[in-house]
Amino acid sequence: VVVGSNNIPQLEGVPVRAEIEALLQTPVILENDANAAALGESWMGAGQGVADQILITLGTGIGGGIISGGRVLHGYRGMAGEIGHMTVVPNGNPCACGNSGCLEKHASATAIKSTALLMGLPVTE
Numbered sequence: 001v002v003v004g005s006n007n008i009p010q011l012e013g014v015p016v017r018a019e020i021e022a023l024l025q026t027p028v029i030l031e032n033d034a035n036a037a038a039l040g041e042s043w044m045g046a047g048q049g050v051a052d053q054i055l056i057t058l059g060t061g062i063g064g065g066i067i068s069g070g071r072v073l074h075g076y077r078g079m080a081g082e083i084g085h086m087t088v089v090p091n092g093n094p095c096a097c098g099n100s101g102c103l104e105k106h107a108s109a110t111a112i113k114s115t116a117l118l119m120g121l122p123v124t125e
Contacts, residue, residue, distance in 0.1 A: 038054070041055055051067070059109050064083045
């Protein structure tokens with residue numbers, strides 16, 4: 001069941017895994033995109049043979065996946081790698097998480113695009 005879906009509030013409370021399992025008629029494991037990317041790098045990419053690593057994602061937000069001892073580190077409520085929600089600008093821009101000054105509100109691709117638009121700079125998709 002989706003909990004804390006700040007970027008897609010329409011998914012809040014939706015039993016996504018159960019619905020996908022019913023459609024596919026097979027067991028499903030869901031994982032955060034940055035954690036899955038870190039795990040993929042560990043299995044088949046630059047992290048092969050490395051037991052401890054961190055992967056940082058930059059896009060709509062800023063995320064991170066942490067591999068510790070060869071396993072994904074989830075942390076409290078699955079937030080171990082969520083570096084995008086560290087406060088980097090005290091009293092900065094408000095974030096959907098309820099905090100202000102989060103890294104992703106100031107340095108994500110979305111934030112950079114918004115700043116460019118405010119400055120009247122040309123922006124391509």
